[in-house]
Amino acid sequence: xxxxxxxxxxxxxxxxxxxxxxxLPSLLPQKIHDQIPSFLPSKTINLGLDLAGGSHILLExxxxxxxxxxLEQMEDxxxxxxxxxxxRIAIENISRAGNKLSFVVTxxxxxxxxREAVLPLMGSASGGRDYELSVVDGNKMILTPTQQSISDSIxxxxxSAKDVIxxxxxxxxxxxxxxxxxxxxxxxxxxxxxADPEALKRLIGKTxxxxxxxxxxxxxxxxxxxxxxxxGSQILPYPSxxxxxxxxxxxxxxGIGGDRLTGAQQGFDSQSNEPVxxxxxxxxxxxxxxxxxxKNTGKLFAIILDGxxxxxxxxxxxxxxxQSQISGSFTVESANDLAxxxxxxxxxxxxxxxxxxxxxxxxxxxxxxKGVLAALIGTTAVLFFMLLTYGRFGVYANLALVLNVxxxxxxxxxxxxxxxxxxxxxxxxxxxxxxxxxxxINERIREEQRRGRKIIAAIExxxxxxxxxxxxxxITNVIAGVLLFAFGSGPVRGxxxxxxxxxxxxxxxxxxxxxxxxxxxxxxxxPTELVI
Amino acid sequence: MKLLKLVPDNxxxxxxxxxxxxxxxSVLLMIASLILVGTRGLNYGVDFIGGQMIRxxxxxxxxxxxxxxxxxxxxxxxxxxxxxxxxxxxxxxxRMKLPEGADKNPELANIMADKITASLKSNxxxxxxxxVDSVSGKVSSELFSTGIISLLAAMIAISIYIWVRFEWxxxxxxxxxxxxxVTLTFGLFSLTQMEFDLNIIAALLTIIGYSLNDTxxxxxxxxxxxxxxxxxxxxxxxxxxVNETLSRTVMTSLTILMPLSILVLFGPNVIFxxxxxxAFGIFVGTxxxxxxxxxxxIWLKVRADSFVPVNEGxxxxxxxxxxxxxAVV
Numbered sequence: 022x023x024x025x026x027x028x029x030x031x032x033x034x035x036x037x038x039x040x041x042x043x044x045l046p047s048l049l050p051q052k053i054h055d056q057i058p059s060f061l062p063s064k065t066i067n068l069g070l071d072l073a074g075g076s077h078i079l080l081e082x083x084x085x086x087x088x089x090x091x092l093e094q095m096e097d098x099x100x101x102x103x104x105x106x107x108x109r110i111a112i113e114n115i116s117r118a119g120n121k122l123s124f125v126v127t128x129x130x131x132x133x134x135x136r137e138a139v140l141p142l143m144g145s146a147s148g149g150r151d152y153e154l155s156v157v158d159g160n161k162m163i164l165t166p167t168q169q170s171i172s173d174s175i176x177x178x179x180x181s182a183k184d185v186i187x188x189x190x191x192x193x194x195x196x197x198x199x200x201x202x203x204x205x206x207x208x209x210x211x212x213x214x215x216a217d218p219e220a221l222k223r224l225i226g227k228t229x230x231x232x233x234x235x236x237x238x239x240x241x242x243x244x245x246x247x248x249x250x251x252x253g254s255q256i257l258p259y260p261s262x263x264x265x266x267x268x269x270x271x272x273x274x275x276g277i278g279g280d281r282l283t284g285a286q287q288g289f290d291s292q293s294n295e296p297v298x299x300x301x302x303x304x305x306x307x308x309x310x311x312x313x314x315x316k317n318t319g320k321l322f323a324i325i326l327d328g329x330x331x332x333x334x335x336x337x338x339x340x341x342x343x344q345s346q347i348s349g350s351f352t353v354e355s356a357n358d359l360a361x362x363x364x365x366x367x368x369x370x371x372x373x374x375x376x377x378x379x380x381x382x383x384x385x386x387x388x389x390x391k392g393v394l395a396a397l398i399g400t401t402a403v404l405f406f407m408l409l410t411y412g413r414f415g416v417y418a419n420l421a422l423v424l425n426v427x428x429x430x431x432x433x434x435x436x437x438x439x440x441x442x443x444x445x446x447x448x449x450x451x452x453x454x455x456x457x458x459x460x461x462i463n464e465r466i467r468e469e470q471r472r473g474r475k476i477i478a479a480i481e482x483x484x485x486x487x488x489x490x491x492x493x494x495x496i497t498n499v500i501a502g503v504l505l506f507a508f509g510s511g512p513v514r515g516x517x518x519x520x521x522x523x524x525x526x527x528x529x530x531x532x533x534x535x536x537x538x539x540x541x542x543x544x545x546x547x548p549t550e551l552v553i
Numbered sequence: 554m555k556l557l558k559l560v561p562d563n564x565x566x567x568x569x570x571x572x573x574x575x576x577x578x579s580v581l582l583m584i585a586s587l588i589l590v591g592t593r594g595l596n597y598g599v600d601f602i603g604g605q606m607i608r609x610x611x612x613x614x615x616x617x618x619x620x621x622x623x624x625x626x627x628x629x630x631x632x633x634x635x636x637x638x639x640x641x642x643x644x645x646x647x648r649m650k651l652p653e654g655a656d657k658n659p660e661l662a663n664i665m666a667d668k669i670t671a672s673l674k675s676n677x678x679x680x681x682x683x684x685v686d687s688v689s690g691k692v693s694s695e696l697f698s699t700g701i702i703s704l705l706a707a708m709i710a711i712s713i714y715i716w717v718r719f720e721w722x723x724x725x726x727x728x729x730x731x732x733x734x735v736t737l738t739f740g741l742f743s744l745t746q747m748e749f750d751l752n753i754i755a756a757l758l759t760i761i762g763y764s765l766n767d768t769x770x771x772x773x774x775x776x777x778x779x780x781x782x783x784x785x786x787x788x789x790x791x792x793x794x795v796n797e798t799l800s801r802t803v804m805t806s807l808t809i810l811m812p813l814s815i816l817v818l819f820g821p822n823v824i825f826x827x828x829x830x831x832a833f834g835i836f837v838g839t840x841x842x843x844x845x846x847x848x849x850x851i852w853l854k855v856r857a858d859s860f861v862p863v864n865e866g867x868x869x870x871x872x873x874x875x876x877x878x879x880a881v882v
Contacts, residue, residue, distance in 0.1 A: 071823075079692065081659065218685065219667070374663040375689040384608065384683040388821040395820045399812020406808055410557045442824060443755040446831065449816075450759045453809035457766060457801075460808070464801040471562060490773035494766040497714055501707040501762055508703035509754075510696055516755040520762070552556065 025540050033537060037424060040526070043431035066434045069441030069515060070211060072389050074382035076218035080208045080372040082182065087175045087370055091166060092117045094283060095142070095152070097303050099124065099164075102138045110135050114161075122152075122164040129160040139164070175205060178370045183208055190221070208372065218379045233313070234276035236269060236321035236333050245270045257323070259330035261350055269330050271323045277313060281306025287356040290348060296356040298347040307343025315339040392445055399449075403456055411463045414553050417538050418459035421530040425455050428526040429519070438522075441515035451523025454495065458531035461487040466553055476551045477543060484536055491532060495524050559807070560800035568843055569792045572851075575844040579733060586740025593743050598750030599686050601700075603651040603693035605666035606686045611643040613679035619645065625676050631665055640822040644683075647673075651690050659689035700754040704735070707758060711765060719772060726849035727768050730841040734764045737837050738830055747826040756830035763809070764838025767802065768846045774798050775850065787855060791847045806839050 046054055047065040057063045070077050096115060099122065103110040111127040112135070126135045136154070139162065143152045151170040155163050166174075183202055190198045190212065199211040212221055237254040246266045250256045259269040281302045288299040302310055313322075314336050323333045324347050334348055404422070407415040429448065433440060466483030474482060498520065505517035542548070599606045611617050619636050626634045626647065635648040647669065655661040666687035673680050688696070708731050716724030735757055742749050774794040782790060813835065816828035 081691075373658075373660045374687075375659045376692045377663050377666065377685065377687045379685045381681065381683040383610075383681065384823070388823055391819060391821040392816075392824075395815040396812065398819070399815045402811040402815075403808045406811070410559070410804065412556050443752055443827075446752075446755055446759055446824075446827065449809075449812055449831075450762055452812070453763065453805070454766065456808045457770075457805045460801050460804045461770065464798075464804070467800075468797070486777075490770045493715075493718055493773060494769040497711045497765050497769065498762045500710050500714055501758060501765075504706045504710055505703050505758060508699055508706055510699045510751075512751045513700065513703060513755055513758070516758065 025537055030537065033534065036529070037428070037534070040424075040428035040431035043435045044427045044429075047430050047434050062434070064434045064437065066430060067437065067439040068213070068385075068389075069439045069444065070213060070378070070385075071380055071442045071512075072385050072392075072440065073213045074380050074385035075211065075213035076215050076221050076379040077377070078210045078218060078221060078374055079203070079376035080182075080186075080210065081375045082175070082179060082206045082370040082372055084171075084175050084206055087178050088120055088166065088171055089117070090178075090370075091171070091174050092120070092122050094303075095122050095164060095166075097283070098142050099139060101304055102142060103135065106134060106138045110138065120166070124162055126160045126162065132156060132160050132162075135162060172205070179206060179208065182370055182372060186210060207375075214382070218377055222374060222377075231282065232276050232278055232325040233310070234271040234273075234323050234325060235313075235317060236323050237272050238321060240270035242266065257325060257328060257330050259323075259333070261331070262333075269323060269333060271325070271330070276325075277306060277309050281309070287353065288346075290346065293348075295348060296351040296353045298351070298356050300345050300347060302343040302345070304343070307341075310343070310345060311339060311341040388442060392442070396445070396449070400452070403452075407456065407459070411459075412552050413542070414459075414463050414466070414535075414539070417535045418456070418463070418531065420538070421459065421535045422452065422455055424534065425452070425523075425527050425530040428530060429523050432522045432526065433519070438518050439515065440519070441512060443512040443516040444519040447516045447519030447523060450498075451520060451527050454498065454524060455527035455531045457494075458487070458491045458528065459535065461491055462532070462535070463553060466551075470551060470553065476548060479551065480539060480543070484532070488532060491528065495528050498524050558800070559803050564796050564799055565792075566796060566799070567792055568795050569788050569848060569851075572788075572844060572848040576848060579841070579845060582740065583733060583736045586736045586743070589740050589743040593746075595739070595743055595749040596746040598748045599648065599688045599693065600750040601693055601697040603655065603662055603688050603690040605649050605662055605669065605688075606684075607647045607666065607669060607673070607682060608639075608684040609645055609647070609673060610641075610681045610683055611645075611677065611679055612681050614643060616642045617645045618677075621676075622647065622673075625672055626669055629665075629668055629672060631669075634669075639825075644822070655690050659691055662687045662689045696751060700751060704754060704757060704761075707761060708732075708735075711761070715769070715772070719776060720855065722850050722853035722855045723772050723776075725853060726846045727765065727772070729849050730768055730838075730846040731761055731764060733841045733845050734760055734834055734837050738834050741833055742826075742830070747829065750826075752824065752827045753830055756827045756834065759831055760834025760838055763835055764841060767805075767839055767842035770798055770801060771795060771842050771847060775847070775855075779855070787851055791850065795843050795847060802839060802842075806835060809835055 043062045043064070046057060046063050049057075054063070054065070096117065099112075100115075103112050110131045112124045113127050115122070115124040126132050136156070139154060143150050143154065143164075150167065152164040152166050155165070157163060179202055183200055186208065187198075187200050190200070190210070197213060199209070201209045203209050210221065215221060237251060240251055240254060242264070244251075245256060245268055248256050248268065250270055253273055254270045255273055256268050256270055258267060260267050262269055283301050283303050283306075285298055285300045288297055289295065290297045301307075318336050318339060321333050321335050323330045325331070332348060332350070400422075404419045407418050407422075409415070411418065429451065462483055465487040466479050469479035469482045469486075470476075502517045502521040502524065505513050506521070509517060609617075617638065619638075622645070623634060623636055626649075631649055631652050637646050637648075638644060639646055649665060649669065652661045652665050666685055670682055670685060673682065708728060711731070712724045712728040715727045738757060738760060741747075742753065771794060774797055775791060778785070778790050778794050778797075782793075785793070810832060813828060813832045816824065817832055820828050
């Protein structure tokens with residue numbers, strides 16, 4: 022027992038102290054929690070939705086749809102490149118069958134020119150080529166998206182979708198949602214406290230919708246402020262209205278939808294150098310936009326995002342060429358955010374709900390209440406039983422057990438893991454393992470004593486011999502835990518995390534810490550009789 | 554102070570004398586379990602077969618209007634729902650299998666759940682929806698396969714570890730005991746038709762973990778005794794080892810069964826099946842450590858030599874044991 026040197030004792034106590042400090046925020050009532058000084062840990066354990074109540078939604082995109090959208094975009098750019106070429110190149114038999122784009126150059130002598138026109142369209146952001154180009158039968162060109170570009174597209178689409186969802190849910194205000202991409206084409210949305218998943222689904226179901234509509238400049242500002250619109254107009258919110266009224270009247274008809282967008286990027290206005298969002302339309306959208314701006318030069322038009330006006334600039338000159346700019350008191354960041362949102366709107370990957378779970382707050386609270394009650398009764402029984410059976414050594418085991426609970430909670434809070442119902446089961450198992458370790462040790466000490474060993478030898482042998490079985494038993498459980506975490510999903514993982522943490526802390530408290538206490542006792546009291 | 558001793562010193566039950574009888578019964582139970590699972594099947598929850606489950610409480614009425622609900626939900630055209638009470642008379646769960654065409658459109662399960670919830674709320678003012686689970690076929694089959702894979706992977710890895718740390722006979726014995734525990738638990742769920750969902754997989758894993766703890770404690774003692782009493786007959790040695798660890802077994806099983814029985818009796822309804830599975834598994838796991846894992850070693854001809862390395866002399870090992878290190882494994 023001489024291996025408990027001063028530094029080692031300090032070290033062990035420091036671990037215990039840190040564990041307790043980290044566990045306290047989760048255990049203390051909110052009132053005290055608010056007063057924790059900032060240098061102390063204040064993170065609390067996250068409760069899983071099954072305990073806290075809330076909604077979990079798993080969304081899945083169809084990768085085929087993303088590929089189709091890409092091919093459509095490619096088709097548009099090919100058509101416009103051919104039209105712009107000098108002389109104009111005629112193409113026919115355009116097809117997107119078989120996940121590739123193919124077309125026939127009508128005049129075989131133009132094939133080389135067509136190739137020249139198509140090649141610049143094929144670059145990707147990463148510098149490589151998005152498509153493989155091949156020419157068959159002399160004048161049939163086939164563009165096949167590369168595997169890399171397909172997975173990049175899906176990846177981008179999912180990232181954008183995640184951002185849109187994020188923005189939308191944050192618009193609800195009070196929630197603290199978790200939005201995680203899972204695998205290549207799934208997104209998990211978890212909203213604690215929101216028991217009605219309907220609201221969540223309504224929010225996610227829409228795509229970021231951008232519209233351009235003319236401002237109704239004949240509207241009476243007073244009536245607009247009261248929410249009264251003239252015939253053919255509607256009142257829309259306009260929080261950043263320079264006039265101070267947070268609403269504006271716009272014409273219902275004659276607008277253009279953002280579904281004609283092909284891309285959006287954050288940029289800077291060439292004159293004012295203010296951050297703006299540059300957008301580009303597809304052919305049809307560009308034509309409509311040019312049309313609308315030509316007819317209404319000098320008037321105001323409203324840029325509407327999800328039913329809310331973000332700016333209403335004046336049309337200074339007709340905007341042709343399918344390119345436009347959205348301005349309106351942006352910062353670089355907000356312009357970037359809008360560009361991201363518009364991009365996902367322009368690439369509407371339809372997300373399908375493939376899994377939904379919601380737990381009402383009452384059920385969650387009921388689970389916690391009964392779970393805690395059961396745990397308390399169970400633990401009390403165990404503590405009582407240990408005390409009765411092993412006396413002083415039972416007290417040590419019990420103290421170690423309580424410390425173990427603190428440590429598990431502390432580690433969970435530290436690494437930010439979530440406690441779920443199966444996690445509580447993991448808790449019960451590790452408590453069992455901790456008790457078992459002490460039972461093994463104490464039974465062994467009894468045995469050694471029966472064999473006539475002296476006190477110190479009996480205790481030392483007891484710890485040593487029992488440690489082997491404790492070690493083997495716990496390593497196997499850790500192995501199981503790691504595999505569960507690797508292969509399992511959802512609840513199984515929650516269980517695995519608590520199991521792994523719990524096994525480590527329980528061996529630490531039940532073996533190392535109790536041994537430290539026992540060695541203190543031996544040193545200080547020099548007992549002549551061992552009651553165990 | 555007189556301390557409590559659950560098992561008197563120097564107990565000497567001849568457990569292994571009953572081994573053929575015990576194993577016979579266990580094998581019969583295993584076969585019965587397999588037949589049950591094969592014929593009657595398991596009552597899979599929505600986690601594993603997809604579909605939806607809604608939990609609801611009627612706050613104003615004492616008793617949930619089950620037949621009325623069956624009629625109303627049946628009218629939605631998805632077929633007859635399975636409606637069960639859980640806990641109180643006014644708490645029910647409504648289960649529905651995946652609707653037709655759900656393999657093509659994964660969202661159908663979700664749409665069905667929405668419609669049923671809407672119908673519930675419009676027909677009954679006092680209904681409180683406590684939880685909705687809707688899982689598409691794709692996700693449910695993934696959950697099922699990851700569940701089973703993690704179960705198998707855990708069992709295999711554990712056996713390999715025991716094989717490395719002990720001897721191959723021990724690894725084989727441990728996996729036999731684990732298979733026994735898992736099979737019987739499957740049998741229990743098939744017999745009672747309690748719902749088998751992801752939480753039950755977690756329970757099975759807990760059972761494996763516990764049963765293993767138990768088996769290893771017994772094995773550790775067997776290994777030790779094999780080295781100590783080199784002349785003893787193996788069955789007698791197994792009996793001795795089980796007896797020596799008996800007080801620990803009883804104590805630990807009791808202390809872990811205490812919190813579990815509290816969970817069964819007073820725990821939340823949601824984890825009733827889970828708690829029952831755990832309690833049953835702990836019981837079976839303790840039994841299997843004695844009657845499955847140990848006798849297996851006799852058949853596989855474990856001998857004292859198993860732990861004596863070929864190249865080293867026995868005296869060397871004896872000396873190591875004297876020092877309390879155990880033999881070179």
